[in-house]
Amino acid sequence: MKKLVRATLIFGMLILMAGLVFTGCQKEEAAQGKVVVDVMAYGDNSNQEGVNWVRIVDAFEAANPGIDIQYELLYDEAYHQKVVARLTSGDVPDVAYMGADARWGAPWMEASQQWDHTPHLDAMYDKSLIPPHGPNGEIYEIPLGTSNITTVLFMNEKLVKELGLSAPKTYEDLKAMVPAAKKAGVDVITIDGADGWAWGSCVLSSFIARTSGDPQWVSKAVAGENKFTDKAFVDALTIIDMLVKDGIIPAKSVLVDYGSNVSNFSNGKALFMIQGQWAAGGIENPEVADNTILLAWPKLPFEKAATAGTVAAAPSVGYGVTKKGASDPAVRDAGLALINYFYSEAESTQRLRDGAIVAPILKNYQVPSDLPLIVKRKVELAQSAGTTEVIDSYLTGAPNDALNEGMQKIVSGQATPAEIAAKVEELARK
């Protein structure tokens, strides 16, 4: 039996050694007296967010030799999947890219990992530019910028003028552009309609505020004060149907993904593009970028005067320290130092130039006068348009999925606005 005990001990040692291989680096850093901060970062090696992240972390570590940033860099769906998997398994990061709404904040809220940053913001950030996230004014993450406009109508002004047209003031103006656009072999509006979320975030969020005259119609509907079968909501869906039937948005849009959408606009294949403000940074053709005007949707059918000219805007996402990270003062301070470095004036200005944000939230920030034209126009839109709610900041899960899918069905002629409204209402009340 001694041999058995010995064999068991050897096996145990092997398991232990295997464990050490995985955790070895962290232990080594800790043993060297470094504070290790575990971060879930957003981006990938092929986009600006990811490239900037790697550069910023390298510079931060060089400037702070006592801090070791261990990060996982993921983008889009892969990021959301990993957040859920890590939180569910109890492997909570110290700092993460997160939001505070139903789309970006739900897993953090459910896992009780939101931590109030308010006492740590005074020195650097303008709190008046950060909408409160919690019921008592808590701020759970530091937004990358001021609120995030999701329903921007990007107009290729040069192309529009070449066709003898001008910026649309009404829906009828858009409709009147169809023959000229067809003749020129371009679309009037391009949208990444293959992505279900684009219809909700970039189209319907604006339409429902316009048809109801209520900027908070969505949150009231989620709370049960409005019904998704109300006329205003059905009217908003009906406008989508009209856009397709009138040829303003081609039915094939439902087969166009995000990259193709931006590429179509950037290559002059459409007069307008519908996307969020962040897409401004993706227009790589400098001639098109310099000739792009950012607009709110023009006056729509069924529109109420109270919300005329508005755009939908969601609270911006950003980096925040988690409750787990905040539980250790050394890690918390190191995490906050990283975040402050990430949001420094130089980095925020770069982000502004890249078209990733509308405007920084820094205290006493001076907007540079030499910004790219498209960025200046974005700031102009943000300063001039009233804002309304974005649907998926409030509506989540099955009803939101049914709504997004439903709008794609309307566009492809498989469902009516009334049918989709009824389905969403049914799921929302379950």
Next chain:
Amino acid sequence: MKLRERRALGVYLAFILPGVLLYLLVVAYPVVYSVALSLSDYNPNRGGDWNFVGLLQFKTMLSDPNFYHALRNNMIVVAVSVFGQIPIGFILAYILYRRMVKGGDFFQIMVFLPHFLSTIVIGTMWKRMFQADGPVSRLIQIFSGDPSAQFDLMLHADTVMYPIGFALIWMYTGLYMIIFLANLQKINDSLIEAAKIDGATEPQIFLKVIVPILSGTILVSAVLAIAGSLKGFDLIFALTTQGLQRNNAMVLPIFMYQTAFQNYSNPMRYAYGSAISNAIVIISVALIMASNFISRKLGVGEETY
């Protein structure tokens, strides 16, 4: 127990213990956890107490139309795998084995090549093929003469599995071809020569000699195809965009994923997701047992080379 027996037992335990412990840790624990979770209302992200709810999650699943939609799609994937990938792989392997085409090595590499590519790369490639004004749409436009024609099978629940089935065959046929080719090369040539001397034609040699000899390989391939089809997630996920396309093409693993990881409106979503994943296992085992049963009835599995 004698000293010698005790020593033998000790050695035996020393050999199997590491494997058993690893198995318990890596395989058995998650399975037991998943079964327990599916009988509860526990949400691991929120924490709190486990409450036993019996078969509630399974009842919810059986009354959910999405389950039947995903199950139907899964059965189509199984059918494509068993009746598409395996026969095509077998025929291609036979063509190569019998040297019916010149440049056999080239074709062998070409057919097997997709297996070397990442599933995500393949999914993204086919997504590009099927997108608006993509290569497939362009072909339709050329042949139909309609410049606005689009390949829209991905938009309809009743047609979405055609392009997906095609992509599945393109991706996995090479694997079965290699399996069959390896087994064909073990067959004694004298069997085929004898059949030829008896006047058998090429189709007769294939159907009356080769297929019976490789019936065991066919069975193993079928089991692999069934198990692989039911757990298949990555290709369909990568090939479809979020929303209508993915919901149209939803198979059980995607249904499970969307339920457990994305549906925040259901506080019991992890337990519900576990019930779906357990259902996948049950269906998979049932299908494999059925294929074994059919094989036994047909006398499949006795390979003589």
